[in-house]
Amino acid sequence: MKSIFENTQIAFASKSDAELKKSFVLFKLISSPVLTKVGSAFIQFLIKVGLPINFLVRKTMFDHFCVGTNLEETEITVKKLRANEMDSCLNFSIEGINSEVGFDATLNEILRTMDASSPDAGTPFAVFKPTGYGATALFEKVSAKLPLSTEENKAWGRVKERFHTSCKKAVQRNLKLLIDAEESWIQPALDLLLEEMMATYNQKEVVVYATLQLYLSERLPYLKTLIEKSKKEGYQIGVKLVRGAYIEKETARALDRKLSNPVCPSKEATDQNFDNGLQLLLENLDQAAVFVGSHNELSTLKAMEQMKQNGIASNHPRVCFAHLFGMSDNISYNLSDHGYNVVKYLPYGPVKKVIPYLIRRAEENSSIASQTSREMELLRSEIKRRKQVQK
Numbered sequence: 548m549k550s551i552f553e554n555t556q557i558a559f560a561s562k563s564d565a566e567l568k569k570s571f572v573l574f575k576l577i578s579s580p581v582l583t584k585v586g587s588a589f590i591q592f593l594i595k596v597g598l599p600i601n602f603l604v605r606k607t608m609f610d611h612f613c614v615g616t617n618l619e620e621t622e623i624t625v626k627k628l629r630a631n632e633m634d635s636c637l638n639f640s641i642e643g644i645n646s647e648v649g650f651d652a653t654l655n656e657i658l659r660t661m662d663a664s665s666p667d668a669g670t671p672f673a674v675f676k677p678t679g680y681g682a683t684a685l686f687e688k689v690s691a692k693l694p695l696s697t698e699e700n701k702a703w704g705r706v707k708e709r710f711h712t713s714c715k716k717a718v719q720r721n722l723k724l725l726i727d728a729e730e731s732w733i734q735p736a737l738d739l740l741l742e743e744m745m746a747t748y749n750q751k752e753v754v755v756y757a758t759l760q761l762y763l764s765e766r767l768p769y770l771k772t773l774i775e776k777s778k779k780e781g782y783q784i785g786v787k788l789v790r791g792a793y794i795e796k797e798t799a800r801a802l803d804r805k806l807s808n809p810v811c812p813s814k815e816a817t818d819q820n821f822d823n824g825l826q827l828l829l830e831n832l833d834q835a836a837v838f839v840g841s842h843n844e845l846s847t848l849k850a851m852e853q854m855k856q857n858g859i860a861s862n863h864p865r866v867c868f869a870h871l872f873g874m875s876d877n878i879s880y881n882l883s884d885h886g887y888n889v890v891k892y893l894p895y896g897p898v899k900k901v902i903p904y905l906i907r908r909a910e911e912n913s914s915i916a917s918q919t920s921r922e923m924e925l926l927r928s929e930i931k932r933r934k935q936v937q938k
């Protein structure tokens with residue numbers, strides 16, 4: 548049986564013929580791990596020697612995976628998605644900040660993003676990365692329960708304050724706030740912080756969403772504990788469910804330090820963990836809201852089937868499917884066409900500053916070969932379909 552995700556006419560309705568061809572060429576290029584490696588190194592070299600790279604990056608990766616260099620430029624895409632009944636989450640995609648001035652600047656930009664977002668305008672979610680608000684080394688130290696110096700204690704206080712300021716802004720703007728997950732060695736500190744945020748701001752509605760990476764074996768038991776704990780303590784939980792983006796880093800660190808690998812032993816085990824987590828959340832919608840961050844068609848179909856079986860409306864306000872801009876339009880547009888809540892993550896930021904994000908996208912697409920070949924297969928099939936219609 549054909550899955551709903553194969554309807555390329557719906558999936559690419561908003562793309563012109565030229566845009567389809569451009570996307571095809573881009574996916575073809577990044578499907579090659581060698582080209583991706585060489586291309587990334589070349590761009591980094593050009594930046595280092597101070598050569599202008601904006602035009603080159605904008606015309607290739609940037610235009611496909613990002614929606615603008617500043618907030619104002621994101622509007623066109625938000626409106627386009629809104630016209631297709633989809634919501635957007637503006638994502639200020641700068642990574643690798645490492646100073647108090649930089650953390651405050653990130654907080655200010657996130658607050659600006661939140662001021663520019665509203666449920667009525669099709670931007671009901673906001674997001675930030677924890678290491679945009681504090682040093683990775685500090686999160687790591689708190690996670691390892693190591694004693695903090697007076698200075699570090701003050702810095703940790705400022706991290707907490709930035710989290711609270713963002714949550715308060717979300718409440719004030721009637722937004723939902725997603726907090727990304729990063730490496731497992733900073734996760735214990737984040738768990739503590741997020742439980743504090745959820746207990747404070749999710750009393751009546753779900754405002755704050757923690758991200759759980761289900762490639763980590765211990766996240767499913769943690770989810771069960773979190774559901775029980777929040778029930779007992781009388782608050783609601785928001786969960787952005789993802790598989791996890793740092794598998795190489797996690798595995799390398801475990802090997803290097805002779806620790807056991809926190810990542811599930813196989814892709815199948817991760818898939819099982821993810822589907823079980825999703826099922827658990829769908830069974831607990833009175834207690835939890837779920838934001839499904841995945842481009843996996845099978846997991847999405849399973850979730851749809853379970854929703855149907857459990858009598859959960861496709862547009863249930865506590866279930867959202869989310870995909871990154873430039874990826875899996877076949878899932879986004881077709882889900883939305885069938886009445887499900889869909890959110891697109893819309894990365895934006897100055898060209899040079901979003902390069903680490905773009906490199907991660909290229910690496911992900913070249914390492915998850917099945918995903919890239921799926922994108923190419925769908926684009927090819929839509930190009931062919933349009934040619935036949937024109938005959």
Ligand SMILES: Cc1cc2nc3c(=O)[nH]c(=O)nc-3n(C[C@H](O)[C@H](O)[C@H](O)COP(=O)(O)OP(=O)(O)OC[C@H]3O[C@@H](n4cnc5c(N)ncnc54)[C@H](O)[C@@H]3O)c2cc1C
Binds near residue numbers: 729793810813
């Ligand atoms: C809206 C959205 C938000 C996201 N936010 C975050 C975030 O905050 N933090 C974060 O870490 N990631 C985030 N991601 C990325 C996500 O974690 C995945 O890396 C990415 O989506 C690919 O997984 P998938 O479910 O889409 O698809 P799939 O292609 O089915 O899964 C690929 C994933 O499976 C896992 N995997 C692959 N091989 C193995 C193996 N051998 N053993 C065990 N597991 C394996 C890895 O997690 C890999 O990324 C987000 C993704 C989306 C769509």
